[in-house]
Amino acid sequence: MTSTPSLPAVALVASCELPTPWAVFRLHGFQETASGKEHLALTLGQVGDGVPALTRLHSECLTGDGLFSLRCDCGPQLEAALAAIAKEGRGVLLYLRQEGRGIGLLDKLRAYALQDQGLDTVDANRALGLPDDARDYGVAAAMLNTLGVPAVRLMTNNPAKVSALTARGVNVTERVPHVAGRGPRNQDYLETKAARMGHLLPWLEQD
Numbered sequence: 001m002t003s004t005p006s007l008p009a010v011a012l013v014a015s016c017e018l019p020t021p022w023a024v025f026r027l028h029g030f031q032e033t034a035s036g037k038e039h040l041a042l043t044l045g046q047v048g049d050g051v052p053a054l055t056r057l058h059s060e061c062l063t064g065d066g067l068f069s070l071r072c073d074c075g076p077q078l079e080a081a082l083a084a085i086a087k088e089g090r091g092v093l094l095y096l097r098q099e100g101r102g103i104g105l106l107d108k109l110r111a112y113a114l115q116d117q118g119l120d121t122v123d124a125n126r127a128l129g130l131p132d133d134a135r136d137y138g139v140a141a142a143m144l145n146t147l148g149v150p151a152v153r154l155m156t157n158n159p160a161k162v163s164a165l166t167a168r169g170v171n172v173t174e175r176v177p178h179v180a181g182r183g184p185r186n187q188d189y190l191e192t193k194a195a196r197m198g199h200l201l202p203w204l205e206q207d
């Protein structure tokens, strides 16, 4: 890391134990100074030693993470990431409050309603006058910085996450494909991510 671009200010407010079915993680609560927005990090093992940490940036999906929705793959991806970190005994999961790729919960439900009428995930956002993807990963870089994690092996199928973190001064040493929760109810959703949003899904993967 030669020069670190300016990152949004975040405060680490509190840390505690979080026992899960996979491991006992450390749970860290962050707050963005400018907006007051709250985010979480789960860490396992010594992640501040400079060795690239197995890392997942998980974008909040209340319907998938908490309500078992089969419209997307978020819930199974969250579980798989925690399981992978536990298996390795070391790593980081950032739980970013970027619901609906950053458009928010209620606009995501508006987009779902349009998808129920046949639009795909991209066109539904556009019909609402919203960006395809409104996420900004500056806060993720700031959280990793605070945790003392300069380098990551990133679990993702989304190249935009790799380039965004890299541009924010995080050394992404490897992209680890992260596939979980594929099923008939989210097949179109996954195909759209691959075809229109540049996601590298294994059955279409070219790298």
Ligand SMILES: Nc1nc2c(ncn2[C@@H]2O[C@H](COP(=O)(O)OP(=O)(O)OP(=O)(O)O)[C@@H](O)[C@H]2O)c(=O)[nH]1
Pocket (backbone or CB within 6 Å): 057, 058, 059, 060, 061, 062, 072, 073, 074, 077, 098, 099, 100, 101, 102, 103, 108, 111, 112, 121, 125, 155, 156, 157, 158, 161, 178, 193, 199
């Ligand atoms: N606007 C919108 N957001 C969605 C939709 N389905 C899921 N999401 C949100 O998408 C986010 C997850 O992003 P994805 O595009 O599924 O995957 P990703 O995080 O970019 O990529 P991976 O790291 O490979 O999982 C979560 O915040 C979900 O709430 C949808 O149909 N419309």
Ligand SMILES: [Zn+2]
Pocket (backbone or CB within 6 Å): 061, 063, 064, 065, 072, 073, 074, 075
């Ligand atoms: Zn989801």
